[in-house]
Amino acid sequence: MATSSIAALIVGLALGLLGLALVRQSWLRRQTRHTGLMATGWSLMILATAPLVVALGPDLGVTTAFMAPMLGAIALLSPGMIQPVGAASNAVSPASASRTHWLASLRTLIVCLLAGPAALTVTLIASIALLRMTQGIGWTMPDSLLLVFLFAPLAWAGLAVISALDAPLRWRSASLAALAAVFAILALLLSPSIS
Amino acid sequence: MAAPARPSIWPDLSAKLVARMLSAHAGLGVILGALLYIVSLSGVLVVFHAEFARWEQPHIVERQSVSPELAQSAAQSVLDHARAMDDTPDEIMIFMPTPDSPRLAGGYDDSYWFIDDQARLGERIDHGFSEFLIDLHYYLHLPSTLGLIVVGLMGVMMLALVVSGFLAHPRVFRDAFRSRKPGNGQLSLADRHNRLSVWGAPFHVMIPLTGAALGLATIVALVLAQSEPEMTVTDMFDTVFGAGAEQTAPAGPLPDAAQALRVVAKDFAEDGLIPWIIQIHHPGEDEQTLQILTAAPDRLIFGEYLQFSPDGRFIGQTGLENGEFGQQAMASVYNLHFGNWGGAPIKLVYVALGLALCVVCVSGVQLWLYKRARKKGPQPRLERAWIALVWGPVALIGLCLTLDRVFGIADSLLAPVFWIGLVALAGLSQFAPSKAGLSCGLKLTGSTLLLIGASAHFLAYGASGYQNPAAWGVFAGIILSALLLTGDALRQPRAGVTPAVVPGD
Incomplete structure (x- = not known):
């Protein structure tokens, strides 16, 4: 590694860790004025990306810019974390409102079906729409596939959260059905890209 | 105020x-x-x-590089072996030494061997x-x-x-x-x-x-x-990973991998690409092709595919290294996930x-268990099962290590041992006299099994058999893990009111 790269690496790591230190200071002063300190800290952490990219290249540089503050913060917090956790209170509150066991199990099963197969189906329909849309605006196939491959887990995760919300089941089911319909219409309106 | x-x-x-x-x-x-x-x-x-x-x-001889001629001879040895066994492999692969795995190996289908300096097939990869x-x-x-x-x-x-x-x-x-x-x-x-x-x-x-x-x-x-x-x-x-080499050769001698390796060393070393896997499709048969997957140790991408003509001339590359953004990003996913980049x-x-x-x-x-205990009272069954599910896998991985290294049981039995063992532990945990005892027992069992497995392996090969730093590192890592588990078990509060499952408890 060239001397300039080593210097950039050191600058990048120093900026990231300085940023982290400022964010911690802002937290320690949270009862008083601390916005500027916090903004500066986060800005420095973002700014650290530039020298790290110079030192390590775009891919490794950005990755390292994320990792350095993470490790620094965990190291700061670790002294309190390696101690044994004490005993919890054994206070017992009255049982919550009763619901027959089988009804609760059925509800859990439906939620699992919503969060699993149903959310996956909506995700796949949305993925088709997304692929056709990006192909329609001239993206290359690898770029479109990258977007879809990253979109699919995120979309499924979001839909799984909606499915597991403590809201009426009919609303959750209707939301998924509506989303599926919207994406299906979108996919049908966008013609297949490859002929 | x-x-x-x-x-x-x-x-x-x-x-x-x-x-x-x-x-x-x-x-x-x-x-x-x-x-x-x-x-x-x-x-x-x-x-x-x-x-x-x-x-x-650990005793396999390691090397930083091999000559193109040795790699070519290694491919021929693999093909000769396949023909001797009446096999017709769709593809043979030669694994070149890389920083992660500095060993020369090769094979086809599910059979792979280490290859020595004379291009002879040696010990099977196990x-x-x-x-x-x-x-x-x-x-x-x-x-x-x-x-x-x-x-x-x-x-x-x-x-x-x-x-x-x-x-x-x-x-x-x-x-x-x-x-x-x-x-x-x-x-x-x-x-x-x-x-x-x-x-x-x-x-x-x-x-x-x-x-x-x-x-x-x-x-x-x-x-x-x-x-x-x-x-x-x-x-x-x-469209992302390429379709492989297109120029084919008729049945006869293998494609000239040695020449292709010389081209890689001459034209791609500056880009940080080093030969990793030589892939010959339909070796010795009609339509045989040659492709080399290179590694890129200084990048996040797992590598780049280079295609060659049968006489070893460079035809083209897939573009994982310098192609579309989507290609480069997708080629980076694997290393980013597994930490295989620095x-x-x-x-x-x-x-x-x-x-x-x-x-x-x-x-x-x-x-969640704490909150449930506060709402509905103690949940000893759930808590015991959870302790078994947390520390059980550690103990069972130790057991699999010992069974594999000490008793040499078939590899296919390790998975059933793990999963049946986990279910059994979750069931048997219900009979444990205390949660703290269960947690402590599982940690100590795991620690003991790890120590037995690592020690048996060390004794089998001896210090002189540990011929690479990775072997010493893994050995030290297993011993350290076992000691940490023991320490954690011994400093655990005896009067465990709560499920003792979080490291440090």
Whole structure:
């Protein structure tokens, strides 16, 4: 590694860790004025990306810019974390409102079906729409596939959260059905890209 | 008199939304907690899969490079062996020495051997334990496609937990450095869970996102291919990873891999590409082709495919190294997920962050157990089962190590031993006299089995047999893990009122 790269690496790591230190200071002063300190800290952490990219290249540089503050913060917090956790209170509150066991199990099963197969189906329909849309605006196939491959887990995760919300089941089911319909219409309106 | 509180700069979420998110977060976490923990724990170990493989056969001679002529002769030796066995392999592969695995090996189908300086096939590659760990993490030991999808689903659910977790804890960033005194039971456990979640968030998003993308790519591509006329799944992946070499040679001598390797050394070394796998399709038969997968140790991409004519002239490259953004990014997903991009320091960082993820998984379920105990009274069965599910895998991995190294049982039996053992432990845990005893017993059992397995392996090969630093590193790592487990078991509070499952308890 060239001397300039080593210097950039050191600058990048120093900026990231300085940023982290400022964010911690802002937290320690949270009862008083601390916005500027916090903004500066986060800005420095973002700014650290530039020298790290110079030192390590775009891919490794950005990755390292994320990792350095993470490790620094965990190291700061670790002294309190390696101690044994004490005993919890054994206070017992009255049982919550009763619901027959089988009804609760059925509800859990439906939620699992919503969060699993149903959310996956909506995700796949949305993925088709997304692929056709990006192909329609001239993206290359690898770029479109990258977007879809990253979109699919995120979309499924979001839909799984909606499915597991403590809201009426009919609303959750209707939301998924509506989303599926919207994406299906979108996919049908966008013609297949490859002929 | 206290000063008036300053208005917060943080946005407030409605209490109703927070309550709903908390419910979703707990629901998803509890249902999948054990599997998420096992995938995370095995992921921590798989970071070192190359080192485990080198440790399993530590006596194999290692080298930094081999000559093109030796590589060509190695390919011929593999083909000669196949013909002697009346096999007609679709493809033979020669694995060149790389920084991660500085060994020359080659083979076809499921048979691979190490190759010596005279290009003779030597000892068979036998990585039973590291393959057990890899299969556990990649597939949870399920059939490959189903396993990938299930593990992909785990990634999705982990992402869902991150999303719902942040929405359920609106103060989590505000309290990014809060750490209440240990001994405060549920509060300090919640601090541990929340602080590790905040500061590990980029890792906790990146790992499941890349893992789920890898796991779900097949099923997503299958559906996309159905929706696009005249396009198959293979066509789709070929746009990213290439279709292989197109120029073919008739039946006869193998393509000139030696010449191709000289071209790689001359024209691609400056780009940081080094030969990794020589792939010869239809070797010796009609339409044989030559492709070399190169590694790129200074990049996040796993490598670049270079195609050659049968006489070793360069034809083209796929573009993982310098092609479309999508190609480069997709080629980076694997290394980003497995920490295979910056040598030992990055692997150690991944282990630290991976262990933090394990703690988040375990402490999340334990917090749910605390809350359930407060609402409905003690839940001894659930708590014992959870202890078995947390420390059981550690003990069972130790057992598999011992069975593999000491008793040499068939590799195919390791997976049943692990899963049947886990179910049995969860059942037998109900008869444990105390939770603290159960936790302590499992830790000590795991520690003992790890020590036995590592020691037996060391005695089998001797110090002189440990011919590479990776073998010594893995050996030291196993011994250190066993000692840490023992220490953790011995300092555990005896009067365990709570489920003693979080490391440090």
